Amino acid sequence: MGRIPRMITQSRARMNTVLLAQRGGMLGWVPVCLALGIGRYFSLRIEPHPTIFLWLAIAALALIIFSWRVPDALGPLVTGLSLCFIGFILAGARAHSVAEPVLGWRYYGAVEGRVVAMDRSQSDALRLTLDQVRLDRVPPDRTPKRVRISLHGAGTQGITPEPGLRVMTTAHLSPPSGPVEPGGFDFQRHAWFARLGAVGYTRVPLMGAGAAEDGHAGLMVFRIRMAASARIQSVLTGDTGGFAAAITTGDRSAMSRDALDALRASNLAHLLAISGLHMGLLTALVFAALRMALAAIPHVALRWPTKGIAAIGALIAAAGYLALSGGNVATQRAFIMVAVALAALLIGRRALSLRAVAVAAIIVLALRPEALMGPGFQMSFAATTALVAVFGWLREIEQDIVPKWAKPVFATVVSSAVAGLATAPIAAAHFNTIAHYGLIANLLSVPLMGVLVMPAAILAFLLAPLGLDWIGLWVMGLGLDWILGVAHWIAELEDARGYVMGPGPWVLPLLAHGFLTLILWQGHLRWAGGVMMVLSFVLWHGARRPDVLIADTGSLVGVMTPEGRALSKAKGAGFVARNWLENDGAGLSQMEAATLWVTREVIHLSGKRATAAMTECSESQIIVASAKADHLRGRNCLLFDPTTLKQTGAVAMRKTPQGWKITTARQMAGERLWTQWPKDRKDQYVRIKPTKSP
Structure with missing residues (x-):
């Protein structure tokens, strides 16, 4: 045998050895392959033609059949490729299945609908989600199935909204907006999967348009949740009551902005979300209580499968908690993970293992492929995977390295540190902040959730039929007061919060x-x-932020300076300004950033008068106008006005030796099911070309 064939044979043998060594952990790679396919679907710039999904399905089936006939070592590679195709198909099927009409223009007029959800906006305004929507002079086939309206101003104090109530108001509605900058968070995609066809606000009172409906299962659960939230807040007032309502019913509407900011700055905001921590604590408590109760009866303990009965009881409790909390995506994900762990107990397997985590991830990705793109999925599975792996490695080490009395403390410290380290990069990437004292805050707060708050919540639930739920709620309030106190203390420390620049796409x-x-x-x-x-x-x-950012309405411009990003306005477009500054990794406020605005290269014209007053511009200037500037179109300067920005969305510009490199939100988001870009029209759209550097 020649040298080259021998080398090929040896390489194949080594590859077979390496791949065969992975046999015991192949299940863990199944959700990874699915995620690769899902991620590829969402990364496309153009929506795939339906026939592509058909061909991919045929290819996936052929690869699965082929994997049975190839050598053992190559089989997993072929199967992995087929799983990537399946992930792509799942994402596309989900995107098409949630398709609903999206409002294609700005609307002002009468809005009528049924209240199906209530929460609060970032500006702390009460926000209603309506279905069965009716809009004035809009045909049913173009009317969104769901709209979301924020109630602003004192004039909104009309009737009190309640679950299932049909309401009417006069509101401003618009299509879900695109990213505030190219490559940023895509609210259009988020709204598409939430089936929101329009968002807006009202400043006039709500009027009743029909009695609250009965009989609908979802509305009945919603009504029970809101009644439970009101009962909790009648016993526990202020932020304590709002906190208690949030972790039991999922209703965060009573939490003040100050409390929310403190929880975020101290890395305790995860305690608000009904996710893995709460679901795990609840099921663990119910499981332990049921098993202890059954073990206390000798006849039952000796003859009945007490572990299985306790697991089934804990699963029923988890399902009830899922319904009571509103069943949002994070809670559904937590329920699936808990259900998989309890199912493992029922069949005699280890409850917490990487295989159990993999099964939970497979189920979540199959049901909601879009969850992959959100921070909730990424952070929860990163934390769970890291915790299971680290404690699995610790089990392989000598057990006596920590004294028995110190093991609970050791487990708490390790779990908080591991979960914090695993989720910190993801949180920093999505939210651009790092809580420097988050580990201290979690060590002082998370154990209390397990030993006091959640047991007290269960006690309140059990005593509610007797009218004694106030006992459990009072105890629960003591723990929540402590957590809120820790959050405020940590948040007020110097340099409690750090800011991180947004990362690149890879x-x-x-x-x-x-x-x-x-x-x-x-x-x-x-x-x-x-x-x-x-x-x-x-x-x-090594990431570099854009030198110039332009809002999609032309209402705000940001230019990078040595001192930070300079903003063209101290007020207005606050959401856009906050996101730009956070993505820069800057701790500046909009007002502070506005004091840096001294640029002459970029001119921002705010309003019709300022736009009309600008009659000339030079080749070295970039003109951004919040009103139409047709009289400047075709001049030497680079012009961005509402006519242009409607076609491009938000704009990012980077200065290079060759000129300005321009990236638009439309280029980054592409032409997808959820994007609502106008069709190109030559009489309205002037194509943007790079200019020479001044």
């Missing part, structure tokens, strides 16, 4: 792939995952 995928390789791969190649993680942080550190 940072999080590379970080996730490295993290999963480090945990799931069997053998020395797992350390390549650590290299990938380091590389992702290097890329993050």
Whole structure:
């Protein structure tokens, strides 16, 4: 045998050895492959033609059949490729299945609908989600199935909205907006999967348009939730009552902005979301209580499968908690993870293992592929995977390294540190902040959730039929008061919150792939995952923010300076300004950023008068107008006005030696099911070309 054939044979043998060593952990790679396909679907710039999904389904089936006939080592690779195709198909099928009409223009007029959800906006205004919508002079086939309206101003104090009530008001509505900057959070995509066809606000009172409906299961649960929230807040007032309502019913409408900011600054905001922590604590308490109660009866303990009965009881409690909390995506995800863990107990397997986490991830991705793109999915599965892996590694180490009396404390510290480290990069990437004292806050607060708050919540539920729920709620309030006190104390410390620049598009995928390789791969190649993680942080550190940002309405402009981003306005477009400054990793307020605005290269014309007064411009100038500037179109300067921005969305500009490199939100978001870009018209749209550097 020649040298080259021998080398090929040896390489194939080594590859077979490496791949066969992964056999015991292949299940963990199934959700990874599905996620690759889902991520590929969402990364496309053009919506795939339906026939592509058909061909991919045929290819996936053929690969699965082919995997049975190839050598053992190559089988998993072929199966993995088929799973990538399946993930792509799942994402496309989900996107088409939630298709509903989207409002294609700005609307002002009568709005009527049924209240199906209530929460609060970022400006702390009460916000209603309506279905069975009717709009004045809008045909049913073009009317959104759901709209969301914020109630602003004293004039909204009409009737009190309640679940199922038909209401009417006069409101401003518009299509869900695109990203505030190219590559930013895509609210259009989020609204598409939430089936929101329009968002807006009203400043006039609500009027009743029909009695609250009865008999609908979803509305009955909603009504029970709101009644429970009102009862809790009648016993526990202020932020304590709002906190208690949030973690039991999912109703956050009573939480003040000050309390929410303190919880975020101290890295305790995760306690508000009914997710894995709350669901895990509840089921653990119910499981332990039922098993202890059954064990106390000798006849039952000796003859009945007490572990299975306790697991079924805990699963029923978890399902009830899911319904009471409103069943949002995070809670559904937590329920699935808990259900998988309890099912493992029923069949005699370890409840918390990487296989259980993989099964939960597969179910979530199959049901809601879009969850992959959100921070909730990423953070919860990162934390769970890291915790299971670390405690699995610790079990392999000598058990006596920690004294028995110190093991609970050791487990609390390790779990808080591991979960914090696993989720910190994801939180920083999505929210651009790092809580420097988050570990201290969690060590002082999370144990209290398990030993006091959740047991007290269960006690209140059990005593509610007797009218004694106030006892459990009072105890619960003591724990929540402590947590809120810790949050405010941490938030007020100097440098409690740090700001991080937003990463580039490849940072999080590379970080996730490295993290999963480090945990799931069997053998020395797992350390390549650590290299990938380091590389992702290097890329993050080298990220560069745009030199110029332009809002999609022309209402705000931001120019990067040595002191930070200078904003063209101290007030107005606050949501856009806040997102730009956060993505820059700057701790500036909009007013502080406005004091830096001294640029002459970029001119912002705010309003019709200022736009009309600008009659000439030079080639070196960039003109941004919030009103139509047809009289400047075709001049030497680079012009962005509402006519242009309606076609492009938000704009980012970077200065290069060759001129301005311009990126638009339309280029980044592409032409997808959820994007609502107007059709190009030559009489309205002037194509943007790079200009020479001045």
